Structures are given as C-alpha cells and as structure tokens.
Amino acid sequence: MADVGIFVGSVYGNAQHVAEQVEDMIAGKGHSVEVFTDPTIEDFTSSKSVLFVSSTTGQGDLPQNIEFFVMDLRDKMPLMAQKPFAVAGLGDSSYGDTFCGAGKQIFEVLLELQGKPAADLLIVDAMETLEPEGDVVPWVETLLPQLVA
Numbered sequence: 001m002a003d004v005g006i007f008v009g010s011v012y013g014n015a016q017h018v019a020e021q022v023e024d025m026i027a028g029k030g031h032s033v034e035v036f037t038d039p040t041i042e043d044f045t046s047s048k049s050v051l052f053v054s055s056t057t058g059q060g061d062l063p064q065n066i067e068f069f070v071m072d073l074r075d076k077m078p079l080m081a082q083k084p085f086a087v088a089g090l091g092d093s094s095y096g097d098t099f100c101g102a103g104k105q106i107f108e109v110l111l112e113l114q115g116k117p118a119a120d121l122l123i124v125d126a127m128e129t130l131e132p133e134g135d136v137v138p139w140v141e142t143l144l145p146q147l148v149a
Helices: 014-028 041-046 064-076 093-098 101-112 133-147
Strands: 004-009 033-036 049-055 084-091 122-125
Touching: 004 014, 004 041, 004 064, 014 033, 014 049, 014 084, 014 133, 041 064, 049 101, 049 133, 064 101, 084 101, 084 133, 122 133
Parallel strands: 004 033, 004 049, 049 084, 084 122
Antiparallel strands: none
C-alpha cells in the first residue's frame, strides 16, 4: 500500500514526466509512492491518498490510458471516505472552453466519491508554462502534509 498513489493521464508523455518528478520528490522525503499509468480500482482503493496528473485531449477529453479507469470509478463508485486527494490538470488555454477538461472531470469524480480535496484543482497552462513540473512539484510538496497525514 502506497502512502500516495499517482494516477497519470497522458497522451504524449508530458503528464507522465511530471508525475515521475513528483514521485521522486515524495520518495525523497521518505514516503512510499507509486505511479500508475494503467490503473485499476484496486490501485485506487489501496492508496492512502491519491494524486492525479492529467493532460487533456480532444475536446476536453480524458487521455485514452485513463479514460476507462475514470469511467469505472464513476460506475463502481468506490467511496473514498474522505481520503485526501489532489488533481493537477495540464492543458492549453488556446482550446477555450475545453481547457483542462480532463482535470476538471477527474476532480468532480473524486468529489462525488466523497474524497477530501487537499487543494483546489491546479491548472497548468502550456501557453504560460513550458515545464509544468516546475509548477506541479512545489505545489504537491506544499500539500504533502495533508496527503500523507
């Protein structure tokens, strides 16, 4: 059982790279952490806290690697019982209304599952940030006390 399970939605690998950087930081602080790129409900329920790092594809859609997983969360409703969570959504504001749609969907699902947000959704805009790990890693570091409490 990991202290923090990092669930990644990635199309071209950018979100996965960010998640791996976060994993290194969390592990470096002595906590158990695992990155899931092809997650299952069991991975989700066995993590003490969850962090999602996801890009958005298409018209605000979830990346293919987690699309069915998030659908399973909606269908099977594994209640989180106030388990702490955080979501970092990576996107491009030039897409207008669908900007960071995947991160917004994930955040809403985790609220529906009665998770406890450690913070509001972090939105990282590719139009403003070339290296999203520069925003996400320090953000997660500030949330770590809530995620591993």
